[in-house]
Amino acid sequence: MPSLMEENFKMTHSDEYDPLITNQEGNSDVNPDAVPYEEALKQTGYGRFHYKVLALCGWAVSSDAIEVLSVSFLLPAASCDLDIGSTDKGWLNAIVFIGMLLGGYFWGSLADHQGRRSILMWSLTVNGLGVLASSVVQTFWAFLLCRFISGIGVGGSIPVIFSYFTEFQPKEKRGMMISALATFWMCGNIIAAGKIAHLELISDC
Missing domain, CATH: 1.20.1250.20 (MFS general substrate transporter like domains)
Known part of the structure; x- marks a missing residue:
C-alpha cells in the first residue's frame, strides 16, 4: 500500500488540489484544510x-x-x-x-x-x-x-x-x-x- 507521504504527494500534485477556496461572493479564502508545506512534511512522518x-x-x-x-x-x-x-x-x-x-x-x-x-x-x-x-x-x-x-x-x-x-x-x-x-x-x-x-x-x- 502507498505510504501517507506518497498519497499526500499525489494529492498536492493533482489538478483537483487547490489550497484556495472561493466563497459565495467570489473571493478567495484560505482552504481551512490546507497546512504550510513544512508542517505537511512533518505530519506525514x-x-x-x-x-x-x-x-x-x-x-x-x-x-x-x-x-x-x-x-x-x-x-x-x-x-x-x-x-x-x-x-x-x-x-x-x-x-x-x-x-x-x-x-x-x-x-x-x-x-x-x-x-x-x-x-x-x-x-x-x-x-x-x-x-x-x-x-x-x-x-x-x-x-x-x-x-x-x-x-x-x-x-x-x-x-x-x-x-x-x-x-x-x-x-x-x-x-x-x-x-x-x-x-x-x-x-x-x-x-x-x-x-x-x-x-x-x-x-x-
Whole structure:
C-alpha cells in the first residue's frame, strides 16, 4: 500500500488540489484544510519512502559522477588505442562540461515549468543515450559529439536531482539527508577509479 507521504504527494500534485477556496461572493479564502508545506512534511512522518528516494537519487548521482570522471581516468591508458594528441585529450575532457553548462540552463528552466520528476527522467535518458552511442562509435569526432550529448544530460540531472530530493525532506533532517545524497558522488568516483585501474592492468599499452 502507498505510504501517507506518497498519497499526500499525489494529492498536492493533482489538478483537483487547490489550497484556495472561493466563497459565495467570489473571493478567495484560505482552504481551512490546507497546512504550510513544512508542517505537511512533518505530519506525514519519516520512514521507508524517504530511504527509497535516497537510494534511487543516489544511484543517479553515482552514475553522473562516473560519467563525468570516466574519460579523465581512461585517457592515460587509452591514448594509444585512440591515437590522440594533447589537444584532442583536452577537448574530450572539456566537452562534457560544455554540455553540462548548456544542459543545466536548459533542463533547469524546463524543470521549473514542467515538473522536476519528468525532467529528471528525460535528462537521465539523454545521458544514457549519449553513453550508449559513445560506446559504439568508431571515430574521434563522433565520440566527441556523443560526449557532448551525454554532458547535456548530466547538466540537467545533477541540479534537478538535488532539488527533487530536497522537496521530500523535513527541515529537521534536510541537511543530513542532502549530505547523505552527496556521498553517492564519492561512491561513483571510487567505482570509476576502480574500473579504470582494472582496465590499466589488462591493457597492452
